[in-house]
Amino acid sequence: MFLTRYTWRTGLREVLLLLVAAVWWLPIYFLAVGSVKPNEQNFSSPFALPSRIDFGVYSQAWKGSGNGTLGRSLESSLIITIASIVALIVLGSLAAYVVARASNRLGNGLYLLFVLGIILPFQLAIIPTYSAFRHIHLVGNYAGMVVLWTGLLMPLTVFLYTGFIRALPRDYEEAARVDGATRMRTFVRVVFPLLRPVTGTVAILTGLIVWNDFFLSLVFLSGTKNVTLPVTVYSYVGVYASQWNLIFATVVVSVVPMLAFYLFAQKNLIRGFTGGIKT
Amino acid sequence: MPWAWALPALFFLVAIHYVAVAAGAWYAFTDWSGTHAGAKYVGLSNFRQILHDHTARTALVNTVELAVSFVVIVNVVGLVLALTLHRTLKSRNVVRSLFFAPVVLSPLATAYVWSFVFDYNGPLNAFFKAIGMPSAQTSWLGSPTWALWTILVVLVWQFAGLAMVFYLAGLQGIPDELWEASAVDGASTMFRLRRVILPQLAPALTVSFTFMMILGLRVFDQVMALTGGGPVDATETLATQVYKQTWVYGRFGYGAALALVLSLLIAVIALVQLVVFRARERRL
Numbered sequence: 001m002f003l004t005r006y007t008w009r010t011g012l013r014e015v016l017l018l019l020v021a022a023v024w025w026l027p028i029y030f031l032a033v034g035s036v037k038p039n040e041q042n043f044s045s046p047f048a049l050p051s052r053i054d055f056g057v058y059s060q061a062w063k064g065s066g067n068g069t070l071g072r073s074l075e076s077s078l079i080i081t082i083a084s085i086v087a088l089i090v091l092g093s094l095a096a097y098v099v100a101r102a103s104n105r106l107g108n109g110l111y112l113l114f115v116l117g118i119i120l121p122f123q124l125a126i127i128p129t130y131s132a133f134r135h136i137h138l139v140g141n142y143a144g145m146v147v148l149w150t151g152l153l154m155p156l157t158v159f160l161y162t163g164f165i166r167a168l169p170r171d172y173e174e175a176a177r178v179d180g181a182t183r184m185r186t187f188v189r190v191v192f193p194l195l196r197p198v199t200g201t202v203a204i205l206t207g208l209i210v211w212n213d214f215f216l217s218l219v220f221l222s223g224t225k226n227v228t229l230p231v232t233v234y235s236y237v238g239v240y241a242s243q244w245n246l247i248f249a250t251v252v253v254s255v256v257p258m259l260a261f262y263l264f265a266q267k268n269l270i271r272g273f274t275g276g277i278k279t
Numbered sequence: 280m281p282w283a284w285a286l287p288a289l290f291f292l293v294a295i296h297y298v299a300v301a302a303g304a305w306y307a308f309t310d311w312s313g314t315h316a317g318a319k320y321v322g323l324s325n326f327r328q329i330l331h332d333h334t335a336r337t338a339l340v341n342t343v344e345l346a347v348s349f350v351v352i353v354n355v356v357g358l359v360l361a362l363t364l365h366r367t368l369k370s371r372n373v374v375r376s377l378f379f380a381p382v383v384l385s386p387l388a389t390a391y392v393w394s395f396v397f398d399y400n401g402p403l404n405a406f407f408k409a410i411g412m413p414s415a416q417t418s419w420l421g422s423p424t425w426a427l428w429t430i431l432v433v434l435v436w437q438f439a440g441l442a443m444v445f446y447l448a449g450l451q452g453i454p455d456e457l458w459e460a461s462a463v464d465g466a467s468t469m470f471r472l473r474r475v476i477l478p479q480l481a482p483a484l485t486v487s488f489t490f491m492m493i494l495g496l497r498v499f500d501q502v503m504a505l506t507g508g509g510p511v512d513a514t515e516t517l518a519t520q521v522y523k524q525t526w527v528y529g530r531f532g533y534g535a536a537l538a539l540v541l542s543l544l545i546a547v548i549a550l551v552q553l554v555v556f557r558a559r560e561r562r563l
Contacts, residue, residue, distance in 0.1 A: 006367060014368050021377045024436070027392045028380075030402065034395065042395070046402035095288035102280045110285060117296040119549075121542030123497070123518065125299035127306060127525055127535045131313055132299075151295025154288055183281055214387040214500045215518075219526055230387045234503065237391055244395055251388045262383045266376050269383060273441065274448040 035248035042244045054245075061249035064236055070253050072225060073232040079142055080228060081210045084149035085203050088157045091150065092202065093195060096161030097187060101170075111162060117155030125152075130219060140224040148216065153206045160205075164198035165191075204265075204272035211258065229254045306535035313531035325536035335537065338515040341427055342544070345516065346495030349434050353491050354484070356435060357442020362476075364443070365450045375447070379440035386437060390504035393433045394420060397505070423513040426506050430514060433501050438494065442487050449483030450476075485556040489549055496545050517541040 034042050035057060037050040064070050099111045129148065130139065138144030172194065176186040192199075214230040221227045227235075233254050240246045262269060307325060311318035329335040360378060364371045381389060395401050397419035404416040419425045457475060477484075499518040502508060508515040508523070517537060525534030 006369075010367050013363060014370060017363055017368065017374055018370060021374050024381075025377060026402075027389065027396060027436070030395060031392045043400045046395075046405055091288040091291070095285040098280055098282060098285040102282075106282075107280075110289070114288075114292060117292055119546070120296045120300050121538070121545060123521055123538040124303035124307075124535065124542045125295060126303075127531055127538060128302035129295060129299045131531070147291070148295065151291035154292045155296070158288065158292075208383060212383075212385045212387075214385070214503070215522070219522070230385050230500075233385075233388050233391070237504075242398075247391055247395075251391050254388045255384050258383055258385065259380070262376075262380060266379070270375075270379060270444055273382075274444055 031248050031251060035245055035252050037245055039243055039245045057245045057249040058253070061236075061246055061253060064232070064250075070229070070232060070250065073227055073229045074253075074257070076142070076221075076226050077211060077228040080145045080149070081207055083142065083146045084153070084210050085207050087146055087150040088153055088206050089199055089202060092154060092157030093161050093192060093199070094187070095154075096158045096165055097191060099158065100162045100165035111158075114155050114158040114162075118159060120155075122152055126216070126219065133220070139220055141226060144220060145217070148220065149206070149210050153209065157202050157206065160198055160202050161195065164195060168194060200268060201272045204269055208258075208269075303535050304539055306532055307539040308536075309532040311532040311535075313525070313529055318532060321532070325533050326540075328533065329536060329540060334512045334515055335520060337512045338517050338520045338537075339540070339544075341514060342496055342498070342516045342518075342541070345427060345431060345434075345498060346492060346548075348431055349495040349498075350488060350491045352431070353435050353438050353442050354487055356439040357487065358446050358480075360439065360443040361446030361450060362472075365447060375440075375443070378443055381437045382441045382444075384437075386500040387504050389437065390433055390501045393429070393436075393501075394505050397429050420506055421510055423510055426510060426514045430498065430501050430505055433505065434495065434498065437501075438491065442491065445483050445487040445490075446480060449480040453479045481556070481560040485553065485560065488556060489553055492549055492552060493545055496541065496548065517544070 030046065033050060034046070036053045036055060038052065038054060041048070041050060062070050095110075095114070099107050099114065101107075102110075133139045133144050133148075138147060168191075172190050173186050176190045177183075181189070212230065213228070214234065217228040217231045218234070221231060233250055236250050237247050240250075306318060308320055308322060309318035310321045310324070329339075364375055368374070396403050398404075399416075399418045399421070403419065407413065407415040417425060419429050453476065457479070497518055498516050499522070502514055502516055502519050506514040508519050517540065521534050521537045521541060524530045524537060
């Protein structure tokens with residue numbers, strides 16, 4: 001079974017696996033084909049290709065029903081995701097640099113404080129955070145979401161950065177300092193560029209979590225125009241009942257950005273997951 | 280050291296994690312309704328109510344049942360995929376990305392596709408009819424017996440690719456000599472799996488089991504999309520109950536108590552699992 005030679009049994013295994021993969025992708029097939037089918041065919045012949053292709057539902061889905069439109073929530077999702085990633089990278093890399101380079105008690109204590117945050121339960125934190133945010137007008141807007149995500153994902157970010165920086169030799173920074181560069185200049189010009197691989201991991205992991213989140217957006221943004229894609233999909237589908245072509249078109253619009261990103265950057269994405277776990 | 284550089288991050292950390300978690304734990308012992316009225320300390324009353332409330336008890340049992348079966352199945356599927364896809368197969372890279380794709384897609388959005396699959400007039404029942412088993416047709420999402428297991432199917436479908444990637448990373452760490460030596464010795468496949476491969480995969484097993492257990496215990500999106508918790512509480516989980524009690528019914532104190540139960544459940548189960556796996560890793 002684990003030999004490296006390619007025998008007829010390996011061929012059989014390959015065919016079998018391709019069949020399983022095809023079954024795995026059936027839902028994605030239903031989604032893509034079902035959105036351009038006349039709705040009654042989704043029930044009469046769910047497996048068949050459409051008899052005629054109708055993109056009309058897409059314009060209907062795009063216009064949507066209710067508070068925000070899909071276009072508007074696409075914008076919200078993008079803004080919240082990008083702003084959160086940037087905040088996490090800037091604040092997280094700075095904090096991790098201090099934590100990693102201070103090899104004394106204080107540095108270790110700080111590291112522990114950050115990393116313990118990974119296991120603290122966010123479900124419990126959300127309820128008081130929500131009421132505090134309501135007082136300071138951070139419910140229902142982008143700023144609140146970015147503050148929330150920056151706090152929630154900071155432990156993961158600092159954990160990833162610290163592991164990477166600790167393994168980084170100090171020679172470059174010391175050379176820059178000897179040349180008379182300030183600390184900040186050294187960090188921005190010398191250290192930060194060296195962090196590129198882990199910055200990629202942080203951006204991918206946190207971006208994926210923020211982009212796909214449904215629960216927090218539902219709690220903090222519901223009922224406003226600033227809802228993200230998952231919340232909009234949730235509220236649309238409630239109205240569409242059994243109009244599957246319309247539901248599918250809505251879902252397609254909401255997953256296409258991520259699917260495109262996946263096709264474009266899948267190697268880095270998968271490495272981000274395993275790298276995030278291993279460091 | 281420029282300690283001040285760590286301050287902004289530290290501020291967010293302490294505010295959203297430490298202060299908020301502490302405040303949440305305090306609210307669990309109050310009757311707070313989320314308004315300005317303030318919170319009155321009521322001792323263990325919320326927890327007593329959880330024990331007596333049928334919905335909360337069902338949610339607790341569902342959460343554990345779902346999480347445990349999810350962890351076992353997703354890891355078996357992921358491990359089998361990884362072992363099959365490690366080396367030799369010509370299409371391995373394509374197939375890997377096919378299985379991993381669901382991991383990156385919105386759980387809520389993809390769950391709606393599954394609600395079509397499980398619809399009474401949907402493809403699953405059409406399939407049963409086509410293969411001559413019309414009696415197997417059921418209202419999957421409307422049945423108190425089946426609804427919970429439809430959520431399990433969706434969870435496994437979405438995350439098996441992630442378990443696969445964890446195990447593939449582990450398999451890559453196994454030195455070539457080990458594969459070759461065991462092959463030359465003529466050891467049986469099962470023997471090699473148990474004695475050669477699994478011990479080498481121990482760290483990957485620990486990571487995957489812990490990660491999946493936490494995912495399973497927190498399940499929310501799939502339930503909201505597929506059943507909304509119904510029929511008659513049959514698919515309520517602790518996470519959906521925390522949401523409904525707090526934000527739908529405005530019972531912030533009771534919601535916090537449910538969140539505390541969920542947090543303790545995650546902490547205890549994940550910790551026990553971690554200790555057991557680490558102990559086994561050491562013995563291997």
